[in-house]
Amino acid sequence: MVWRNPKLHTEGRRKVWLxxxxHxxxxxxxxxxxxxxxxVVGVDELTEADG
Incomplete structure (x- = not known):
């Protein structure tokens, strides 16, 4: 899951939960x-922007 809490993270921030x-x-x-x-992307589709 690539996600961001807009109350805490800037527009460009992307966080990942595997x-x-x-599940x-x-x-x-x-x-x-x-x-x-x-x-929702596969692990092989994550980029450097995703950390």
Whole structure:
């Protein structure tokens, strides 16, 4: 999950939480419900901007 808390992080900040397939949907829902979700990508799709 690539996410950002807009109350804490600047517009360009991207944070990453990794999740296995069994927990990905639960974590995505948790982050999305709070309005933090930017996108869901595979590990091989992360960039240097993602830390």
């Amino acid at each position: 999740a296995c397939e069994d 990905r949907e639960h974590l995505r829902d948790f982050v999305q419900l709070r309005g933090f979700l930017l996108e």
